[in-house]
Amino acid sequence: MFEGVEEIWMDGEFVDFEDAQVHVLTHALHYGTGVFEGVRCYDTAEGPAIFRWEEHLDRLFNSAEVYDIDIPFSKRELDEATRELIDREGLQSCYIRPIAFYGYGPLGLNPGKSPEQVAIAVWPWGAYLGEEALEEGVDTAISSWRKYASSQIPTNAKTTGTYVNSVLASLEAKGNGYEEAIVLNKEGNVAEGPGENLFLVRDGEIYTTGLAESILDGITRRTVIELARDMGYTVHDDATISRGELYTADELFFTGTAAEVTPIRTVDDNEIGKGTKGPITDEIQTRFFEVVEEGEPERWFDYV
Numbered sequence: 303m304f305e306g307v308e309e310i311w312m313d314g315e316f317v318d319f320e321d322a323q324v325h326v327l328t329h330a331l332h333y334g335t336g337v338f339e340g341v342r343c344y345d346t347a348e349g350p351a352i353f354r355w356e357e358h359l360d361r362l363f364n365s366a367e368v369y370d371i372d373i374p375f376s377k378r379e380l381d382e383a384t385r386e387l388i389d390r391e392g393l394q395s396c397y398i399r400p401i402a403f404y405g406y407g408p409l410g411l412n413p414g415k416s417p418e419q420v421a422i423a424v425w426p427w428g429a430y431l432g433e434e435a436l437e438e439g440v441d442t443a444i445s446s447w448r449k450y451a452s453s454q455i456p457t458n459a460k461t462t463g464t465y466v467n468s469v470l471a472s473l474e475a476k477g478n479g480y481e482e483a484i485v486l487n488k489e490g491n492v493a494e495g496p497g498e499n500l501f502l503v504r505d506g507e508i509y510t511t512g513l514a515e516s517i518l519d520g521i522t523r524r525t526v527i528e529l530a531r532d533m534g535y536t537v538h539d540d541a542t543i544s545r546g547e548l549y550t551a552d553e554l555f556f557t558g559t560a561a562e563v564t565p566i567r568t569v570d571d572n573e574i575g576k577g578t579k580g581p582i583t584d585e586i587q588t589r590f591f592e593v594v595e596e597g598e599p600e601r602w603f604d605y606v
């Protein structure tokens with residue numbers, strides 16, 4: 303996955319890939335006390351451009367605030383470091399992974415005097431669930447693991463430690479021969495995927511789980527809601543979707559920085575629609591890729 307990656311930006315310096323190490327007693331390794339982002343730089347018609355970078359940086363700093371992580375660099379410094387790293391790696395398009403975390407210091411639940419560290423890595427990352435998935439869709443299963451509630455752990459923060467919930471769901475799905483899981487919240491209604499938001503199409507209208515359903519406020523989710531409305535679709539962005547509604551949906555799809563717009567073709571072996579990418583999903587996916595290839599609207603792109 304990281305073939306060819308030469309350097310990582312770490313705590314203010316560009317370090318060789320193999321030197322980007324942390325101590326085994328790093329606080330975040332033991333207690334999951336880190337926050338991160340997943341961002342894409344696309345090779346647009348006008349050259350490499352980071353997609354909705356400002357929103358991602360805002361979310362990173364907001365996530366950090368939840369855990370009193372005082373990121374010791376400004377958004378501008380992280381922005382400059384990222385652009386320089388992409389340039390030094392000679393990448394036209396890439397996936398960007400900023401992470402801020404409590405480093406090696408006294409252990410114990412109170413991070414106390416642990417240093418606050420930041421690293422940024424970039425690497426080429428193609429279709430998250432596989433190229434074929436973008437065209438044909440993925441086979442999914444409802445996870446037996448529920449999404450943690452926002453009253454238990456803030457779901458508006460991308461916290462490293464909380465991804466064990468996603469890992470469990472993903473391991474279970476793949477262990478049972480499916481490509482991805484769909485996770486229900488503690489009420490038993492649909493939350494999202496382990497690393498994606500979920501959209502449902504029924505009778506020509508589009509639904510996605512509301513932020514109160516213990517989901518991440520996905521930036522791709524915001525993008526798709528806006529694009530779909532611009533295309534004239536009615537979008538219900540605060541829906542409560544039951545498990546049964548997944549089975550009877552006309553179309554389903556995931557959205558995410560890594561997943562982009564990935565159709566869902568089956569849920570628990572039930573075919574969705576015709577068991578392949580639905581027509582509205584196709585329209586939205588096509589529009590999404592037009593946007594990221596053309597670099598339009600400008601406001602969503604920061605050229606490297």
Ligand SMILES: Cc1[nH+]cc(COP(=O)(O)O)c(CN[C@@H](CCC(=O)O)C(=O)O)c1O
Nearest residue numbers: 340496497498499518520521522558559560
């Ligand atoms: C739980 C979850 N929900 C929704 C999303 C979509 O959010 P957004 O990227 O802002 O549209 C992501 C992103 N998942 C990231 C990490 C994936 C990984 O495997 O790591 C991503 O897509 O980069 C999630 O992790």
